[in-house]
Amino acid sequence: MSEQLMDGVRRALDGVFASVLATCDADGVPNVSMISQVHYVDPTRVALSYQFFNKTRRNILATGRAAVQITDAVTMAHHRLELEYEETQTSGALFESMKAKLAGIASHHGMDGVFRLLGADIFRVRAIEAVPGPVFPCREPDGSLLAATRRACAALDRAEDLDELFDAVTAALEREFGIEYSMVLMLEPEAERLYAVATRGYPTSGIGAEVLLGEGIIGVAARENTPIRIGHMTREYSYGAAISETARRVGLVGEGAVGIPFPGLGAPRSQIALPIKGCGRPAGILFAEAEETMRFGYEEEDAMALVAMHLGARMALLQLEEDVDDVTDAPKEPSPAGHVTMRFFAVDQSVFFGHDYLIKGVAGLILWRLVSEHLKTGRTEFTTRELRLDPSLRLPSHAENLDARLVLLRKRLEERKACVRLEKAGRGRFRLVANCRISLEEDGA
Template identity: 70%
Template sequence: MTAPSLDALRPALEGVVASVIATCDADGLPNVSMISQVHYLDPERVALSYQFFNKTRRNLLATRRASVQIVDPETMRQYRLDFDYEETLTRGPLFESMKAKLAGLASHHGMEGVFRLLGADLFRVLSIEAVPGPTIAHTAQARPLLAATRRACDALDACTDLEELLDRATEVLEAQFGIRHSMVLMAEDGEDRLYAVASRGYRSSGVGAEVQFGEGVIGVAAREHTPIRIGHMTREYRYGAAITETARRAGLIDGAPRAIPFPGLAAPRSQIALPILEGGRLLGVLFAEAEETLRFAYDDEDALALVAGHLGARIAILRAGESDEDAPTPGEKLPLAGVVTVRYYAADQSVFLDHDYLIKGVAGAILWRLLREYQATGRTDFALRELRVDPALRLPAHAENLDARMILLRRRLEERQSCLRIEKAGRGRFRLAIACRLTLEEPA
């Protein structure tokens, strides 16, 4: 039997069937045990999960050699891989990716609290040998991921503004990859958090929901700039409908939380988060989840990483044309009906309409600035350029996410169906549409 390349063995490295590792001590005495995770790294290397300092671990450190037998769960074909130990990583992208995957495996096997990753042992593959034995025919038809990726990228290329692009990103995941639940989150300039700007497949959009760096698969993917994928449900990486402890500490106003609930599935069994990068800089995260176990395999990760990369490039291209500005289009003056009290809390730049939370952060500061200008002068037409240079908004020196914040603010106002709206008024311009009388308050 001719053994395939390591690339072709990736289905056997998902952890569906436990692998067996054999080592010897310095005197040649063999030891065989089970291993939780054999992680594909590249065509020549894998990483094994280091969880316990046991006989296997001592043998590895003594001889630097190991043999691992893996099983393809679809065909039951078995392969023996001989390894040479290189190093152990205890932090960084690879470690975090394996840690997340191990948490899912631990939950699947009822071993939460027992399976804890201490390190990622890197090995170079010296040889691959097919092990003779009974097999079953592979009947599942492979999804045409390459064609789906090409069509997805073509669809993103057709978008002419950022808002259309972000919505299209979630649309193509469903249309081309059959992924029903997804969202795009953008990074907050100068802060270790992201906020949702587009979503698909959820009962509520969750636009404005925040995720801190390091929180769940989304936050870890953002912090480490690497895809994070889980194939089994685990409490350790779940997002609850309630706000996080970080958000609770960040703002309480008379007991009212300043946060928007995360819109994710109540019981996801598979999740994947892919950083959206441009020139090595984090722009956001593309996130998808499913109710099926092991919905996202290595090939799905590769395809979605390409889509996320293309999304980052398109965002950069669209932003490069932001300096262009159209003449303002004429607007319609709306009749005023009713009174709404807008409260602004400078501590976290949060805005409440009457007693209901709307938004916080830079988006909140933008809305407050516009409303004060309107109240003082009656002005309703504005340009993005003037907001960028306004010191009162406390934007970071090289803030580039102003467009995403305006999308977030516009959608939050639309969802609230309030008497306030923000409308596009040409390239680089927008307009306040106000259909009520406003009372502005800034409590101490």
């Protein structure tokens, strides 16, 4: 069999139509059943959803052989795959990807709570046979995904800092792929959460909104370091109130906790989350969603995965360049007007201006450190290098994402129209600008 043969039938593996699975027992007695999901693993392997211990399952374990017929929803072409059983996975990236997709399929067919993935049965494809029958012509796509991917990556190359880069990638998804709703979230591994640094298409920006590691397809994609894609709406992988409830249940927040609402669609019918990798580790997630079903297929996943990969590479390069000392002239300081009390809560490193919540976590700790030093010494200019070396910030050496946190902080200050803001002062340097008198109040409990 050609090593690339499975790539030509991937569209039939999206679960639009149930597939037909045939097995035999040790005596050669056949059994035919429907199966919810045939999942592409690589050019020579597929995974079948193991949901019930039934006659089909017993036959597979007894003989290690099966045949499955798949259907292309666009052309209605049928193909029969001859399969040889290898193993069953009950956890990990492949299992979680299939679990998420199955949840969408179950919700689409009104089978929530009935379809539950017990394992991913991995099979080697021994042969592929076209089944005779009428085949409809496939309309050529309006544009080339490969060309769109190239243009998107070129747009990322033009970004001069992380601020521009994060906004450039969401703009490129809309311009080149027609994806209206998207966001970039960065991983804060020590807190086991992700936070939004760029969003596009939503009524509210949601900059700083958080997703717990393992929550929804964003959290699962980050935890397993694998793409997760759903083609139908499912409550199991929704956001909003569910995230707050999960956070309370595991003790991360209390009943009176404040935060930034997740900006996602209320009823998305398609979602995709792709890891952004930095130095071989997950650094964040590129996320997109749509109001129509089956918006993202295998081809779109491939294209967006390349964009996410290039985004990670550009992030790493720009972060290296940030350490180069390059100074610009400081603007004239405005005269302070008004007064605000900046409150800091050490328990979660949250910062409030008066009673208005701004940010928490490492970004909150950074702001508290900068303003405290400014009030103590009058200093206004700082470098990313000194923050990286500051032990009080407790940045993890392997994945500190300092520059992304500064982007988040700058955007939140601008969005809240705070009397404090951060400005670029050159490569690797930034400036704290205060337009009001500030007093500090710290709660160390």
